[in-house]
Amino acid sequence: MKPLKRFRYFQVREQWRVTDFLFSPMVLMMILPLLLIMILPKMMNDPETRKEMEQLNNFKYDMPEVSEVLTSFFTGSEKQKPRAVKSSKKRQ
Template sequence: MLRFEHSIAIFVCIIANVFCALNSVEEDVGTGKYVIEGRVFPADDQDLSTWQVDTRIHVNGGEYIGFIKDDGSFTIYNVPTGSYVVEIVNPDYMYEPIRVEINSKGKYRARKVNYIQTSQVIQVPYPLRMKAITKFRYFQMREQWRLTDFLFNPMVIMMVLPLLLIMILPKMMNDPETKEDLKQISNMAKMSELPEMSEMFTSLFSGGAATKANVKAKQIKKRQ
């Protein structure tokens, strides 16, 4: 008998909660107030013992603040029509913000936030499903000493290269093949310095014609 009465009491409480929820939703719709719903998924290596306590949901930079439940879901109540940026605030992990737009008819549209290309629209499903992008790094790892850092140091390179040239160049000069190559290069350089035959002929002919013209001009002046 006691179990029966207990079950009846539980059933009555459930029905009362359902009616209260329906009434609250009707009041919200009637007054132009809506809710923003979604779910936050923790990272694989995230500490679940403190994840729920450390995570907050900020709407428009803290104009509305929400908390997550045990399963990661959240609900922001009493939100009027408009455009809102939903952000997940966590000290250890970064989440991608999402813009939620609610029109006067109560229709929702969610899209990614793009502050650089504001006209670009990439829609995402609603209710929201937000996952961690990356982990915050508050400290920079100290660099360790490596042999390559020493070898590629500019001062070391300036000291080592002349020594290598001093050691390698004499051996290269003693090689007969390299000597022949150097001779060919020097001969080519000499040939390039010599004037071409066409230039020589043009200079000769132009010079001869100029001297003849000068002689004729002098003879005409003497006759006068």
């Protein structure tokens, strides 16, 4: 029996590349937000985009308070308004 090629006992060490570093999740999580922070203000020079952003900021939400939602959920009734207390006059 004759060997066809030399047997490799060890694996070849993987070489370090810059792309491996740049595309690692940790670096992407740091660089992408920074790019967005730097690019988005430049996009605001467009008048149409500026109008859209102003419209989004001016929109008012009619959201109830969390405590009211939880109270109505657990009591099973709708929001009850506090009742006015009538002043009682003393009988003479």
